[in-house]
Amino acid sequence: MPLQPAASSAVACPQQAGAAAIATGSGAGARALLIINQKARSGAEQAEAAAAALRAAGLAVQAFDPPEGMSCGDAVTEGLAQGGFDRVVIGGGDGTLNAAIPGLLKAGLPFGILPLGTANDLARSLGIPLDLEGAARVIATAAPRPVDLGEVNGHCYFNVASIGFSAELAAELKSEAKKRFGKLGYAVAALGLVRRARPFTVVLMHDGAVERVRTIQVSVGNGKHYGGGMTVAEDARPDDGLFDVYSLEVRHWWRLLMLLPWLRRGTQGSWRDVRAFRTTALELRTRRPRPVNTDGELTTRTPAVFRLRPAALMVHAPPPDAG
Incomplete structure (x- = not known):
């Protein structure tokens, strides 16, 4: 039986509601949860530089270092349990961002990208600078915008x-x-x-x-x-x-x-x-x-x-x- 176009996902509303609290991306008073994939191509050596770039852009940053074996999606959920965050920052490549999706969907908060992977295709598709300082400025100052997700077999x-x-x-x-x-x-x-x-x-x-x-x-x-x-x-x-x-x-x-x-x-x-x-x-x-x-x-x-x-x-x- 031919498929019918899917209706808009119900999870879109919490994300948009969370973003509505941030009319602009202004970093003043903003608090970001930072999760770095230490196994990404540039992750381990750039973890401290990533936090420093975000702070220089005006964000208060709390890093969460997930224990061995924890998925990036679970790391988002666990890190946000500390409370008081208005955005999530993921440092890594496209595989890291993909793994973060379940946690981001659950969070209802906008997210930012620090492109530390091999290809960084999503960052390039969104026009996000590939250098740490440029990407950090975008996270601190750019208003959140919607992004679609594809889904295959769940x-x-x-x-x-x-x-x-x-x-x-x-x-x-x-x-x-x-x-x-x-x-x-x-x-x-x-x-x-x-x-x-x-x-x-x-x-x-x-x-x-x-x-x-x-x-x-x-x-x-x-x-x-x-x-x-x-x-x-x-x-x-x-x-x-x-x-x-x-x-x-x-x-x-x-x-x-x-x-x-x-x-x-x-x-x-x-x-x-x-x-x-x-x-x-x-x-x-x-x-x-x-x-x-x-x-x-x-x-x-x-x-x-x-x-x-x-x-x-x-x-x-x-x-x-x-x-």
Whole structure:
């Protein structure tokens, strides 16, 4: 049965109510809970610098160092139990931010991003500076704005979820390689995998249509950037209330290499062997279960049911037209 567009998530209201208490992002008198992923590429060495940058921007900062094994989402909940905070600051990469989603949804407070990861795709999609001082100033001064969430089989994500090539890449790209080589790690792993990429059959169900296609990857984007330099669509935004979907229906691995410049710009939809469309709900079915990559982590398998959660969270970021 074709999916119907999902209604706005009920959790959007608490986040917006929490943000309403902060008419602007002014740091005067504001108190931030700071959680740093010490395992992020720049986390351990920049934890003190991150706190100092936030204080220099005018925020009162209380850091919470989660014990070994505690998820980032649980760390948000545990840290906020101390009370008196009006925003949460997450220091880390896209995987850290993804892991924080359950706690942020529960918190009902706006959040800020200190981009300390490898790719920092969400920060780039939102126009947040990638240096500590610039990001801290945004957290202290920018009014919170809504950001959508994608959801697949109950797992939320900020940037993109996919099956096929990028999911296989996520499985091969070990965390140690990401930490050691940064964005180069993506390129090294991708080059080793691209020649082994083989098309598979997937059924796409959306907007009353059922399409059976041969593809090497289907990506369902909520944000704009992903994978350390790729772009879902050139005009995609993480707050536009839409999924940007594309399917790479290429027959030979060398065609994928030719596509790379377009994938980086987000113009791959202009190719005849790339299917691209926008929707608010989608289902992917494959003959055998395939892993689904959400923000760089394998979290579920097909069949994959997607729904959009519009304005689910509030984030301190420049306004959409600032750039």
